[in-house]
Amino acid sequence: MEPPRLQVELEESANATLNRCRKARPANTSRAYAPKQEKFKTWCYRKDFHESTRYQVMATKMHLFLSEEVVDREVRVKNSTRKVGVATMEIYICIMTNKVEEQTHPCPRNNLIKALLTSLKREEHEKHKREYVDRGVGTLLDGYCTTDDLIAISRYDMNLNTGGDLRNRICHFLCHLSLLRGESAHNLELPDLFSVVLEHEGYTDCRALVMTMDQGKTNQLGREFMSCIRNRNVEFCPIGALGLYLFFKWIVQLKAVPNFLEPALWYNSYITVLKKKRQQKR
Incomplete structure (x- = not known):
């Protein structure tokens, strides 16, 4: 165990590097990350996790958050009943995995999260087939090409x-x-x-x-x-x-x-x- 003074210096040095990385992050990335990370913090506070590990990202915590707050949630578009898709889930997982770089826990993208994504992709595929969704969306036919x-x-x-x-x-x-x-x-x-x-x-x-x-x-x-x-x-x-x-x-x-x-x-x-x-x- 290092002396307290040296331990503080080590932590300050690590925090300074993390702050430098945040400032150098592209503006669009920061704008995309901020609201979703804030939503995760609000959820952690509402669930009343222990104060010492309240905002730390672990696989089981991330799975519970995604299940309660993201899966089957309606998109935030006026007069729309469409639910968020797998792409939105991937964004949340990417953002929360990025936050783990500041912690000592292992990466939360484990088999549990991968199984959740796989099942959601299958459900989304079957849903698109049932609803006869245009299969040209997201291909070369979707947009200007001539x-x-x-x-x-x-x-x-x-x-x-x-x-x-x-x-x-x-x-x-x-x-x-x-x-x-x-x-x-x-x-x-x-x-x-x-x-x-x-x-x-x-x-x-x-x-x-x-x-x-x-x-x-x-x-x-x-x-x-x-x-x-x-x-x-x-x-x-x-x-x-x-x-x-x-x-x-x-x-x-x-x-x-x-x-x-x-x-x-x-x-x-x-x-x-x-x-x-x-x-x-x-």
Whole structure:
């Protein structure tokens, strides 16, 4: 047993590391975790667990919480009687398992929790068959997937003819053609973009727009990159959409063009992020 003074130092060091990890966590993850963790704490307080282990996550406690508070609960949508599915259960389990990293108990995702998930998946599958749920939901048929769909989206944003809609247009095509998350497209900065000439691609220059990704939910260390090239159909060309949006912002709206002489003068220039989000990020 270590002396009390040294024991306190060890615990303070561990808590400081945990706090640093929480602060570095992506914003979307924190927003998703907070209400569900608070719900678990409220449930623990209501069940009157012992104070010393009240909020610790163990397999049996997590199983009881899921059975009472999550399984067969109706979704929180007005005028809807639909019950939560397996995906919601997986989110709760992931969040509570993440909390175990701060404790000394073993991972609660044991055979009991796995059996609960397996039975719920079978029940959900049978329920969908009984209710004739569209089996195209969640597949390639669920959403835009044709050239005509992309052209229709492009024309819709262009006809609205506002800066916000041109921003939505470029975000949509960057996400679609570069396989980005919306968060990644909104947080792109000017220094994240550069072009590369692709050789032996025809008689005219072929330039690829390369985007280095900053930190995000699926990119914790900011070392990934995505790219796209010019499309021969100008209506959904991502490079053309980006050029049109920057022209509108700097020439039509007369917003200040960044000074590219020194990195400190333009490295914090966002491309599409809203002013409100820009202030929150800083």
